[in-house]
Amino acid sequence: MKAVIVSDTHGRFGGIQQVIEAEKPFDLFLHAGDIQGGACRIEEWAEVPVYVAKGNCDYGEDYSEEQVVPFGSHKIFLTHGHRYGVKLGIETLAMAAKNQGADIAVYGHTHISLADERYGVTVLNPGSLSEPRGGLYRPTYIVLETEPFGGVKWEIKFIE
Helix, strand or coil: CEEEEECCCCCCCHHHHHHHHHHCCCCEEEECCCCCCCHHHHHHHHCCCEEEECCCCCCCCCCECEEEEEECCEEEEEECCHHHCCCCCCHHHHHHHHHCCCCEEECCCCCCEEEEEECCEEEEEECCCCCCCCCCCCCEEEEEEECCCCCEEEEEEECC
16 A cells, blocks of 8 residues: 655645646545645545544644544654644654554654654654744655564655
8 A cells, every 4th residue: 555645735736737647547645734725635546545634734624633534554753743733843743643453653743754662653744845943944745664573664754
């Protein structure tokens, strides 16, 4: 299986369209919050299941703040991360994912891409397609794939 993961697009959809076209075919699309409307457009473009976490800037949106998404034999804990203090560290988020039975945690909020592991949980932040931070200042996203023997691999990718 292949999932495309983005976050913090803040109402700008050009980068999302670019990523979808570059990564097709894939099986799942995850947005880790601060989408600020337009999830239905993503569903039309991607033509796969789309899951969106409610971010701290998603006022009035009816997205879940967190959810567990099946991904092959894995479970992904999807949240924006602002309620888990992710700007100070990922430990609380990783424990929350583990407590939900997930082995992968996906979050946003910091606008800085990250791939790490805590407490047996793979923790991924795709960064931001529209407002990147963290030194590189290049729009980033993540492609997550299952491996033949049950593991996962991920790649942080850039768009221009």
